[in-house]
Amino acid sequence: MATKEFAVDGMTCGHCELSVKEEIGEIAGVTDVTADHTTGKVTVAGEGFSDEDVAKAVAEAGYKVV
Structure with missing residues (x-):
């Protein structure tokens, strides 16, 4: 199993976290x-x-992987 960390721009609250x-x-x-x-x-x-799968999902939630 792999574990990766991503920096996401625009999350400002718990709702943002949940969406992502x-x-x-x-x-x-x-x-x-x-x-x-x-x-x-x-x-x-x-x-x-x-990484591309994660970036697309983050974009779907309205945020951006940086």
Whole structure:
């Protein structure tokens, strides 16, 4: 299992975190997602997902991986 951390621009509250977590959680192979708006960090665990998959999911939630 791989764990990757991403910097996400624009998360300002708990609702933002939830939106990002929900979108990333729909990616095939993702088993765990944590998001922290105070640091702007999102950690994704699982197998078979790509950085591009995560960036697309974050964009769907209305934010941007930086």
